[in-house]
Amino acid sequence: MAGDPAHAPRYVVASGGDATSVLRRLARAGWTTREGFALTDQAWDVSDARLALYGRVAEGDTAELALLAAARGAGIVAICDAGGDIGRALLADLARIGPVSTDPDADLGTTPEPDSGGPQLAPEQRALLERLAGGETIAAAAAAEFLSLRTANRRIAEAREVLGVRTTREAVLAYLRIRREGG
Known part of the structure; x- marks a missing residue:
């Protein structure tokens, strides 16, 4: 069954920094982001693809x-x-x-992180660990989350500290265990 276009996130923001903030949140929520607004898909309804398009709008076209x-x-x-x-x-x-938002901090079309009694990982940490668990390199995970490699490495180091482990491999395994337990 096709999705509902009324539930797709729509933002009109003032700067590239605001757009990056929104795009990070959408990517963590499972949206695929792509620059430009032209759609080449054959099907009219693309809502099930969870595709978020972005770019600068300076003219009517x-x-x-x-x-x-x-x-x-x-x-x-x-x-x-x-x-x-x-x-x-x-x-x-x-x-x-x-609904349309001009506030980059508004949560349109995203889902909140589940609350658990275990270690509290930040959404960026969860997203990076999820990508690492899926076999991506840290560099690829950083790019997919719109982070610099340096920032991604810092977030992973913070996650290791929260999880009480020494290596990134141990952090990924601990994250998978927490995810499996519903946290």
Whole structure:
């Protein structure tokens, strides 16, 4: 059964930094992010693909592509001035499809982390460990989570400390054990 385009996340944010924050959260929640608003998929409804498109919207043609992608069920993270003519029009048009946020900290279309009594890993730590458990390198996991390699290594070191282990391999195994136990 096809998903509901009204439940896809839609953001109109002012800066690339705000967009990066939103995109990280969406990636952790299972959304695939892709730059640009053009959709080449044959099927009209792309909501089941959990695809979030992003980019700068500075002209009407790009705004139209973003609106069309949102109507087809894609998540949207548009970088533009919400107070300008194009930004106001884009906000109004997207709002006809469903909720839109200009706040990069709003959680549209994401799911919260489960609460558990065990060690409390930050969402970035969980996302990195999940990717490492899936066989990705630290560099690939960092890129997929929109983090620098240095930041990813710091987050993994923090996770090792939280989990009380010495190696990244032990951290991944401890994370898998916690995940299996429902934490």
